[in-house]
Amino acid sequence: MTDFEYLHLDRDGDVLVVTIDKPDDHLNKVDEQMHHELTHLFKHLRNERQARAVLLAGTDRAFTAGGDFGWFPEFSKPGYATDIRLDGRAIVWDLLDLHLPLVCAVTGHAMGLGASIALLSDITVMSETARLGDPHVRVGIVAGDGGTIAWPLALGPQLAKRFLLTGDPVTATEAVRMGLIVESAPDPVACVAAGLAWAKRLAAGAPQAVQFTKQAVNAWIKQTCGPAFDLSTALETVTFSSEDFTEALSALAEKREPRFTGK
Numbered sequence: 381m382t383d384f385e386y387l388h389l390d391r392d393g394d395v396l397v398v399t400i401d402k403p404d405d406h407l408n409k410v411d412e413q414m415h416h417e418l419t420h421l422f423k424h425l426r427n428e429r430q431a432r433a434v435l436l437a438g439t440d441r442a443f444t445a446g447g448d449f450g451w452f453p454e455f456s457k458p459g460y461a462t463d464i465r466l467d468g469r470a471i472v473w474d475l476l477d478l479h480l481p482l483v484c485a486v487t488g489h490a491m492g493l494g495a496s497i498a499l500l501s502d503i504t505v506m507s508e509t510a511r512l513g514d515p516h517v518r519v520g521i522v523a524g525d526g527g528t529i530a531w532p533l534a535l536g537p538q539l540a541k542r543f544l545l546t547g548d549p550v551t552a553t554e555a556v557r558m559g560l561i562v563e564s565a566p567d568p569v570a571c572v573a574a575g576l577a578w579a580k581r582l583a584a585g586a587p588q589a590v591q592f593t594k595q596a597v598n599a600w601i602k603q604t605c606g607p608a609f610d611l612s613t614a615l616e617t618v619t620f621s622s623e624d625f626t627e628a629l630s631a632l633a634e635k636r637e638p639r640f641t642g643k
Contacts, residue, residue, distance in 0.1 A: 384417050392576065394583040396431035396480075399438070406441040409448035410493055418493070419467040422474035432583035434478070435575050436501065437485035440568040443498065446491030446515065449632055452625075461620040465524070465613050468493075472526045472609060475500055476598045479591045481582040485575030486510050486561070487568035491549070496526030499534055500601075502594055503578045504561040506552040507571035512560065513549030516616075519632070520624035520640060524616025529605035534560045 386408070388399045398421065402408045410418070425434055438444060455461045475482070475497065484501035486494075489511050498504050498512065506512065514527040522528075523544055531540035535558060543550065552564035562578075565571040582590055619625055623643040631638035 384421070386414050387417050387421055391431065392435075393580065394432040395435055395576065395579040396425070396428060396433070397435045397437065397576070397579075398425075400436070400444055401439050405448075406439070407445035407489065408438055408442040408494075409445055411448040411451040412454065414444070414448075415464065415467060415471075415493075418471050418497075422471065422478055425478050425480065426474060428480060431480060432587055433481045433483065433579040435483045435485060435572075435579040436497070437572050437575060438487045438490070438494075440488060440509075442488035442494075443484075443486045443490040443510065444494035445489040446494060449519075449629065452519075452629055455620040456626075461617045465617050468525045469610070469613055472496065472500065472529075473602070476602055479595065481579070481590055481594055483575050483579040483582065485571045486512060486552075487571045489549075491515060492523075492527070493525040496530045499530035499560060500526060503575075503582070505563045505565060505571055505574045505578065506555055506561045507568045508552045508564055508566050509568060510552060510571075511549040512552075512555055513547060514544055515547030515549075517545060518547040519628040520622060520638070521619040521628075522612055522616040524613040526609065528612040529601070529609045533601065533605065534558070 386400060386402045388401055390397045400408050402414060482501045484498045484504045486498050486504060486506040487510065490498045491513050492515065495512050495514050514523050516523040516527065527544055531544055555561045556564050563574055565574045624640045627640060628638045
């Protein structure tokens with residue numbers, strides 16, 4: 381798949397620039413089509429031979445602000461969540477297997493899957509107008525799309541759980557201080573510029589040295605975190621069929637706080 385609807389690919393010298401832009405949704409929320417395209421993006425990038433680095437960015441309002449709640453009722457269909465789980469696993473593993481250095485410019489809010497992609501990239505910069513978080517638990521489901529490995533890798537288990545178990549977001553300033561990202565920028569335009577500067581710097585390096593070093597680090601990530609990631613994707617599928625998930629969707633539709641029962 382190379383004909384993307386929400387992902388736009390351009391070249392800036394040795395850098396392949398991928399922009400997430402969902403024209404009918406300024407928050408770039410992940411629906412079935414967006415999830416499908418992200419599933420194929422990193423497969424597509426693994427076949428890239430011209431570029432020496434990739435810059436992944438969003439729009440001014442959002443990188444991607446998490447799942448589209450209008451899509452979530454589909455998960456109650458028999459077998460649907462299982463199929464999405466396979467795609468979700470592919471996104472993370474193909475991202476980690478990408479040979480090219482991947483720079484992420486968090487131009488706007490990055491939540492859930494968006495946060496996981498940002499935190500598992502090689503270099504991440506973030507606009508001060510953006511927020512980064514994983515609010516899966518707030519809708520009664522497990523952070524199964526990479527959050528349970530991305531946050532502990534950056535913060536250690538206890539601080540990671542502080543954010544994963546509450547769904548609280550962090551600012552760019554906080555993210556720099558905690559080591560989640562490498563640099564903040566005052567606004568989305570400056571964020572893209574900073575990301576492009578990093579991508580060009582990595583692209584100017586010795587390709588084999590850069591790519592093989594990244595491969596070695598990511599091999600450690602996969603070996604260390606693989607069982608935890610697979611467990612989280614399986615448990616997320618379980619919570620999609622829970623009464624708490626249904627209650628969370630009802631509460632969102634009715635604009636009230638959910639009443640979770642543990643069922």
